[in-house]
Amino acid sequence: xxxxxxxxxxxxxxxxxxxxxxxxxxxxxxxxxxxxxxxxxxxxxxxxxxxxxxxxxxxxxxxxxxxxxxxxxxxxxxxxxxxxxxxxxxxxxxxxxxxxxxxxxxxxxxx
Numbered sequence: 312x313x314x315x316x317x318x319x320x321x322x323x324x325x326x327x328x329x330x331x332x333x334x335x336x337x338x339x340x341x342x343x344x345x346x347x348x349x350x351x352x353x354x355x356x357x358x359x360x361x362x363x364x365x366x367x368x369x370x371x372x373x374x375x376x377x378x379x380x381x382x383x384x385x386x387x388x389x390x391x392x393x394x395x396x397x398x399x400x401x402x403x404x405x406x407x408x409x410x411x412x413x414x415x416x417x418x419x420x421x422x
Contacts, residue, residue: 363391
């Protein structure tokens with residue numbers, strides 16, 4: 312398999328083909344920066360597909376790069392999530408809460 316011989320090329324291949332589970336599996340074996348950057352790219356893809364609630368599941372599990380180039384992704388994710396919140400409190404918010412907590416923790420670390 313390509314990821315064994317050329318991990319970087321394997322990672323790029325999985326990202327370009329949209330195979331996010333394999334991309335994240337490979338990224339988790341590398342450093343934290345790679346893991347959070349791939350997670351941010353996955354979130355960017357989910358935002359593009361308007362799958363906003365899944366974004367926070369990714370963030371809760373793998374974090375997300377705080378690189379400024381993902382600023383538009385952060386704002387689009389926040390705007391996209393707002394309509395999904397139920398005012399009566401019946402919605403399960405654990406992934407939302409965990410994802411937001413993870414984002415805030417990363418922001419604190421990076422200033």
